[in-house]
Amino acid sequence: xxxxxxxxxxxxxxxxxxxxxxxxxxxxxxxxxxxxxxxxxxxxxxxxxxxxxxxxxxxxxxxxxxxxxxxxxxxxxxxxxxxxxxxxxxxxxxxxxxxxxxxxxxxxxxxxxxxxxxxxxxxxxxxxxxxxxxxxxxxxxxxxxxxxxxxxxxxxxxxx
Amino acid sequence: xxxxxxxxxxxxxxxxxxxxxxxxxxxxxxxxxxxxxxxxxxxxxxxxxxxxxxxxxxxxxxxxxxxxxxxxxxxxxxxxxxxxxxxxxxxxxxxxxxxxxxxxxxxxxxxxxxxxxxxxxxxxxxxxxxxxxxxxxxxxxxxxxxxxxxxxxxxxxxxx
Numbered sequence: 660x661x662x663x664x665x666x667x668x669x670x671x672x673x674x675x676x677x678x679x680x681x682x683x684x685x686x687x688x689x690x691x692x693x694x695x696x697x698x699x700x701x702x703x704x705x706x707x708x709x710x711x712x713x714x715x716x717x718x719x720x721x722x723x724x725x726x727x728x729x730x731x732x733x734x735x736x737x738x739x740x741x742x743x744x745x746x747x748x749x750x751x752x753x754x755x756x757x758x759x760x761x762x763x764x765x766x767x768x769x770x771x772x773x774x775x776x777x778x779x780x781x782x783x784x785x786x787x788x789x790x791x792x793x794x795x796x797x798x799x800x801x802x803x804x805x806x807x808x809x810x811x812x813x814x815x816x817x818x819x
Numbered sequence: 820x821x822x823x824x825x826x827x828x829x830x831x832x833x834x835x836x837x838x839x840x841x842x843x844x845x846x847x848x849x850x851x852x853x854x855x856x857x858x859x860x861x862x863x864x865x866x867x868x869x870x871x872x873x874x875x876x877x878x879x880x881x882x883x884x885x886x887x888x889x890x891x892x893x894x895x896x897x898x899x900x901x902x903x904x905x906x907x908x909x910x911x912x913x914x915x916x917x918x919x920x921x922x923x924x925x926x927x928x929x930x931x932x933x934x935x936x937x938x939x940x941x942x943x944x945x946x947x948x949x950x951x952x953x954x955x956x957x958x959x960x961x962x963x964x965x966x967x968x969x970x971x972x973x974x975x976x977x978x979x
Contacts, residue, residue: 693979697857697878699916707912718857752867754914756859759979786979819853819919819946 684796686766686781688788692741695720698729698815702747702754712792715760717744719815724767729817732810734777738767740813759786765804765813775801776812844956846926846941848948852901855880858889858975862907862914872952875920877904879975884927889977892970894937898927900973919946925964925973935961936972 689695698719705714720741721729728734741764746757762783769777780797784790793800804812849855858879865874880901881889888894902923905916922943929937940957944950953960964972 694856696854697880700860700876700878701916702862702914704912704914710912716860718860720857749864752864752870754862754864756861756978818916 684771684779685791686764686779688783689720689722689739689741689762689764689766692720692722692739692743692762695722695741696726698726698740699818712761713744715744716747716754716756717742719743726817728767728811728813729815734767734811734813736768736770738765740765740815761785761792763800765800772797774798776804776808778804778812844931844939845951846924846939848943849880849882849899849901849922849924849926852880852882852899852903852922855882855901856886858886858900859978872921873904875904876907876914876916877902879903886977888927888971888973889975894927894971894973896928896930898925900925900975921945921952923960932957934958936964936968938964938972 698721700716700718702716703709703714707714720743722737722739724735725738725740728738741762743762744760746760747754748757764779764781764783766772766779766781767777768779772779775797778797778801780793780800782792784792801812804814807814810816858881860876860878862876863869863874867874880903882897882899884895885898885900888898902925904920904923906918906920907914908917924939924941924943926932926939926941927937928939932939935957938957938961940953940960942952944952961972964974967974970976
């Protein structure tokens, strides 16, 4: 019984620590996003203006609400889009996926993130679910997305 | 009533035509595969041995049974893997997806396709769901997959 109690106690402490790490306005790590709709992919090469940090091959994933948003152009609160960035290697006339560089997230919550178009922005380093990369509350992310106001600040478009 | 009858009749004729096109051993077009698990992606460049017809960026999708197979190494009948091949264009230090070249399919049915490792192979041209590309019952496809016998003839491996 003592060991069970200890496990329970440690679980609570880990949960508290993870939660405090996120902060009250933090965007959650998008659990299970690899099973969401794969929207599209793109490769950014060295020399691109967004090379740092976005050089690599990225895949865009949408949860159910975001998939609806991509069709209608309007995103309900709870819509989540993921920008999954991997390193790549050119080899024998192929380009192959490598290790994950970061996971970028847009999470729609009109009230909570009213200062950045209703979207919360976050990034997680590599395969970490706790090491957060966005330090300015998403202002710089939003700055780049702002021209896409007519598409509710989303760059990606649905394709067949 | 007459127009309804006509619509019903045309529907039946289309269904019969589609079915006869497939033939009794034909692999079905994988309806809805764009919502399946995105397994991985790869880009094949000009000059690669498989350039014709596989040059392009491809995404691999797995239905539920195939996703289980990727984890266990054993694929139940009904497992379907899709090789979704798109053209691409290099532009301004990016590589962007273009039009679809073909949709390749592996469909597991141990009895029906016992001559090709238990897998039925098929390809559909571009965005067509009826224009079939495989003319030899999948023998050449299987020839290339044969060295992967230890993985039940599947090249792809699951990644996070």
